[in-house]
Amino acid sequence: MADVLLRNVVKRYGAYQAVHGINLEIPDTKFVALVGPSGCGKTTTLRMIAGLEDVSAGEIRIGGRVVNDVAPKNRDIAMVFQSYALYPHMTVFQNMSFGLRMRGMSKADIRKSVEDAARVLDIYDLLGRRPKELSGGQKQRAAMGRAMVRNPKVFLFDEPLSNLDAKLRVQMRTEIKRVHQQVKTTTIYVTHDQIEAMTLADYVVVMNRGRIEQVGTPHELYHAPKTRFVAGFMGSPAMNFISCTIERNASALSIRLIDGAVFPVPESRLQRYEPLAGKSLIFGLRPEHITEARSSDRENYSEFDTMLDVVEPMGTEAMVFFRLGDTVVSGRVDTGVSVPEAGAKIRLAANMTHMHLIDPETDQVL
Amino acid sequence: MAVIDETDWTPPPPSLRRYLPTLRRLIGLLLLIVLTAMFLLPIVWMLMMSFQAGEKMFQLRTEWIPTVWHFENYPNALSRAPFAQYFLNSGIVSVVVMITNVVFCTLAGYGLAKFRFPGSSVLLLLILSTMMLPLEVTLVPTFLVVHKFDWINTYQGIVAPLLIDAFGIFLMRQSMISIPKDFIEAARIDGAGELRILLQIILPQCLPALSVLAIFSFRDSWDQFLWPLTVVSVDELRTFPLGLVQFGEDYGNPPTEQMVIAVLATIPVFLLFAILQRSVNKGFGLSGLK
Numbered sequence: 170m171a172d173v174l175l176r177n178v179v180k181r182y183g184a185y186q187a188v189h190g191i192n193l194e195i196p197d198t199k200f201v202a203l204v205g206p207s208g209c210g211k212t213t214t215l216r217m218i219a220g221l222e223d224v225s226a227g228e229i230r231i232g233g234r235v236v237n238d239v240a241p242k243n244r245d246i247a248m249v250f251q252s253y254a255l256y257p258h259m260t261v262f263q264n265m266s267f268g269l270r271m272r273g274m275s276k277a278d279i280r281k282s283v284e285d286a287a288r289v290l291d292i293y294d295l296l297g298r299r300p301k302e303l304s305g306g307q308k309q310r311a312a313m314g315r316a317m318v319r320n321p322k323v324f325l326f327d328e329p330l331s332n333l334d335a336k337l338r339v340q341m342r343t344e345i346k347r348v349h350q351q352v353k354t355t356t357i358y359v360t361h362d363q364i365e366a367m368t369l370a371d372y373v374v375v376m377n378r379g380r381i382e383q384v385g386t387p388h389e390l391y392h393a394p395k396t397r398f399v400a401g402f403m404g405s406p407a408m409n410f411i412s413c414t415i416e417r418n419a420s421a422l423s424i425r426l427i428d429g430a431v432f433p434v435p436e437s438r439l440q441r442y443e444p445l446a447g448k449s450l451i452f453g454l455r456p457e458h459i460t461e462a463r464s465s466d467r468e469n470y471s472e473f474d475t476m477l478d479v480v481e482p483m484g485t486e487a488m489v490f491f492r493l494g495d496t497v498v499s500g501r502v503d504t505g506v507s508v509p510e511a512g513a514k515i516r517l518a519a520n521m522t523h524m525h526l527i528d529p530e531t532d533q534v535l
Numbered sequence: 536m537a538v539i540d541e542t543d544w545t546p547p548p549p550s551l552r553r554y555l556p557t558l559r560r561l562i563g564l565l566l567l568i569v570l571t572a573m574f575l576l577p578i579v580w581m582l583m584m585s586f587q588a589g590e591k592m593f594q595l596r597t598e599w600i601p602t603v604w605h606f607e608n609y610p611n612a613l614s615r616a617p618f619a620q621y622f623l624n625s626g627i628v629s630v631v632v633m634i635t636n637v638v639f640c641t642l643a644g645y646g647l648a649k650f651r652f653p654g655s656s657v658l659l660l661l662i663l664s665t666m667m668l669p670l671e672v673t674l675v676p677t678f679l680v681v682h683k684f685d686w687i688n689t690y691q692g693i694v695a696p697l698l699i700d701a702f703g704i705f706l707m708r709q710s711m712i713s714i715p716k717d718f719i720e721a722a723r724i725d726g727a728g729e730l731r732i733l734l735q736i737i738l739p740q741c742l743p744a745l746s747v748l749a750i751f752s753f754r755d756s757w758d759q760f761l762w763p764l765t766v767v768s769v770d771e772l773r774t775f776p777l778g779l780v781q782f783g784e785d786y787g788n789p790p791t792e793q794m795v796i797a798v799l800a801t802i803p804v805f806l807l808f809a810i811l812q813r814s815v816n817k818g819f820g821l822s823g824l825k
Contacts, residue, residue, distance in 0.1 A: 221720050242726035254717035258739040271726030315725075 171232030171245075171322035171355060172197045173218060178227035180213050180379075187213045189379040190227060195372075200349050200356045202370035204363055205402070210379040212327055215359045219248050219325050232322055242271070247316035248325040251332065253308045255300040261287075261311045262296040268319050286317045289351065290344075306337045313348065324349075326358040330365065342368055363403050367391065375399050392523075397451065397532040400525060406456050406488065409498045410527070413452040415445045424452055424524075427494035432471040435521045442526060445535060453525035453534075456488065459500030462518040470518035480511050489515070578801070585609070585798045589789035605791070612792035615785075618799070620771060621778035626803070627690060628774060629757045632697045636752035637745060639699040644707025645733050649719060659708070665701045670761055678765055692766045693774070697756050703748045710744030711737060746814035754804050775800050 173195040180188040188210040195201045203211040216222040218229055220241035229236050236244050247268075255264050262283055269279045287293040290310040300308055309329060316324055326345070330338045346369055349356055360366050366373045367387040375382040375390060375398070383390060383399045394400035400408045412427045415434075422434040422442055434442055462472045478497070481488040487508055489500045500517055502509060509515050526535045579599075584592050586604045613619070647659050677696045686692030714737060722732045738745065760776045767773060773781070779796050782788055 219720075219724060221723070241720075241724045246724065248721070248724050250717045250721060252715055252717045254715070254721035256718060256721075256736055256739075267722070267727075268725035271731075315721075319725075 172230075173323060173355060173357065174228075174230040175214070175218070176228045176230075178214070178217060178229060179225045180210070180217060180222060181225040187379050188217070191376075191379075191381050193374060193381065193384065195355060195357060197355055198353045199371045200346075200358065200369060201372045201374060202358045202360060202366035203374045203376060204360055204366040205376035205382075206361060208378075209376040211359045211361075211376050214376070215248075215325055215327055215357060218323070218357060219246055220244050245322040246325055247319045247321040247323075248327065249312045249316050249329045251328040253300070253312040253329075253332075255308060255311055255315070257300050260297050260299055261292060261303070261314070264300070264311060265296075265315045265318050268315065282318045282320075283314070286314045289317070289348065290314050305333050306341060309333065309341055310344070313345070317348070317352065320354075322355065324354050324356040326356065326360075328360055329358075330360070331362075338365075345369060364405060367403070373403075375402060377402075393534075394525070395534055397453070397527045397534065400453050400527070400534060404455055406499050408453050408455050408525070409459070409496075411452045411454075411493055411496050411498065412449065412529075413526075414449050415442060415447065415526075417446040422446060426452060427496065428492075430473055430493065432473075432519060432521055435469060435524075437522065438524070442535070445526065449529065450535070451527040451529050453527055454519055454521075455523060456499040457501045458520040458523040459498070459517055460520070461502040462516040469520055469522045471521055472516055472518045474514060474516050476514050477509055477511050480509055482508050489517075491517075581794050581797055584791050585794040587791050589791050592790045592794070608789075608792050608795050611789075612782075612795040615788060615792070616778055616782055617770070618775070618778055618796065621773050621775045622799075624690075624772055625757055625775040628693050628697075628759075628763075629753050629803070631690075631694050632756035633749050633753040635694075635698040636700055636703050637749055640703030640707045640748055641733070641738065641741075641745070643699070643704045644709075644711055645737060647704065648708045648711035648714075649716065649737075659705075662701045662704055666705075674761065674765060677762075681766060687766055688769050688772055690772070693763050693772070696762060697752075697759065700752060700755075703752060706744055706748055707741065710741045714740050743814045746811040750804075750807050750811055753807055757800075757804055 173193075175191055175193040177190045177192060178188060179186065179190050191210075191214065203214060205211050213222060217224050218231070220236065220239060224237050231244055231246070255261075256267065259267065265283045265286065266279045269282060274282070283296070284293065287296055290313060292307060292310045292314060295303060295307055295311065300311070303311060312329070329345075330341050333341060342365060345358075349369075358366070358369060367390075370387060372384060373387055373390050374384045377398050383395045385393075390399060390403050394403060397410070401410065413424045416423050416425050416431070422439055424432045424434060426432070462470070475491040475493075477489050477491050479490040481490075482504060485504060486501050487504045489502055489509060490497055491500070492498070502515075502517070527533065528535055580597065583599055583601065585608055586601045586606065587598065587608075588601075588603065588605055591598055591601075643662075647655060647662075673696075681687060681692045681695060684692075684695075686695060718736050718740075719732055722736045727735065758776060759774070760780070763774045763777055767777065775796075779793070779800060782796055783793050
């Protein structure tokens with residue numbers, strides 16, 4: 170096991186810069202997810218750590234050792250590829266043992282290591298099969314097994330679940346988490362799926378356009394995003410963003426939205442937002458904080474009437490979509506009594522204690 | 536809205552469209568049978584003539600099944616010239632050419648398919664452009680080079696220009712280019728070197744193309760006539776095709792015995808094809824040649 174350190178790491182492809190001097194410290198035994206949209210540089214970063222891409226500038230350390238010029242095989246890492254990359258002409262046993270044979274391990278030790286890993290991953294009965302005879306989930310396990318038997322310092326995962334169907338993805342997610350809890354190897358996991366990142370990782374690194382937007386625990390990123398990008402990227406459905414102005418009235422502050430609706434700023438935020446009075450900003454609130462009006466806890470909720478555009482029932486809840494000016498806003502309502510219908514007038518309530526204000530010029534959360 | 540009761544539903548009557556796939560298959564099969572017959576006919580004719588009496592070959596009405604089987608044509612034909620030596624010469628040349636083609640084309644194809652280096656596209660174009668030049672164009676320059684090496688009337692002289700072939704490089708490159716680079720990267724992380732990656736990861740996935748390359752290079756060098764004719768003038772180094780032509784030109788040799796030699800000439804290629812048939816069929820599909 171080892172920590173991983175990235176210092177001012179840059180990746181250039183000719184004139185195009187894919188990664189812009191990122192700094193990141195991944196502590197030993199932790200599970201870290203690199204998350205971001207396509208082309209944000211997360212896979213490039215992972216491949217640089219693996220040694221599959223040269224580092225244009227900066228330094229990568231694994232276990233304190235600078236590995237910039239170290240060949241992938243000598244970095245003591247193991248990688249699970251998006252395509253699994255199981256050698257098609259070899260059986261699962263041969264696939265899992267290939268790396269061990271390259272390291273000159275004895276046949277008896279190889280057999281023991283492979284069989285142990287196969288038992289952990291519940292693929293012992295599949296050791297004699299070739300990859301084409303395996304289902305997606307079994308291939309995924311075999312690929313993980315190949316990485317596990319090496320007992321590396323660092324596990325690297327490159328979007329390993331993206332080829333699986335939704336149900337299997339959830340299953341394998343749990344499996345990966347269980348394996349990590351068992352082996353406690355430092356893990357770097359690349360995904361574009363923020364739910365995958367949040368559910369699996371101890372720390373999540375959100376990347377955008379080759380830069381790190383924010384690093385934190387899933388809870389921090391969800392509840393205290395530092396930028397509009399992070400606020401919008403984490404959480405599904407995405408956070409609502411509505412243009413607004415801050416108004417001062419007597420001793421209180423209120424937020425006037427583009428359609429003219431006015432919501433009071435909760436007391437806990439008054440001091441923080443005081444200097445922003447009079448400014449045009451962006452108001453951010455997650456859909457789960459816009460719910461049906463309830464009689465209790467009126468203090469923190471601001472109620473308003475609206476007409477529903479679209480309703481998406483999801484069982485115990487329903488997503489509701491309505492308009493504020495030109496902006497489509499989403500909310501989440503309880504369907505315990507009845508499911509609201511599109512076109513219906515409804516009274517909703519916004520939980521203002523979870524509100525965010527974003528500077529439209531810097532995109533920073535204030 | 537209501538649920539439809541299935542008993543209310545009657546299936547539409549079967550239309551001609553239902554039989555179209557079967558009809559299409561039948562026409563395709565018929566076409567294949569006709570083509571196979573066309574390709575097989577000369578071979579069957581050659582085989583049957585090799586068992587006929589000499590004068591029967593030029594009869595207007597072909598006697599497909601010999602009334603008298605002349606098995607003695609075979610020992611007679613073989614006794615008229617040192618065909619065992621020609622056969623051995625052709626065998627040596629063809630096996631060497633096949634092995635070198637498999638080795639060199641694989642290495643070159645791997646380099647062109649999986650490594651990006653400045654000028655790789657131009658290099659590929661240059662290699663492919665050699666396919667545009669027929670042997671007749673390069674015959675004299677090649678002869679001069681071989682002569683410079685003092686390789687006239689030697690095995691290396693016959694083999695040298697055939698050691699590597701642009702088609703083989705292209706075939707192997709195309710076969711390897713479709714293999715995802717993830718395999719190579721996974722093997723690199725697993726600790727394999729480049730040669731091991733090529734031999735243990737890439738080549739097992741290219742066996743069909745490799746078999747096609749082996750059989751093509753063997754067949755091409757086995758059938759090679761013009762180049763051995765140019766570079767060989769002594770009887771001990773004559774290859775089988777040269778011996779066959781010589782046999783035909785020699786006055787008094789029965790034409791049916793020529794067919795004997797022709798039949799024998801096809802055997803090694805048939806055998807190689809039979810051994811590699813399964814892989815070859817896959818390979819034809821891969822290379823778009825089928």
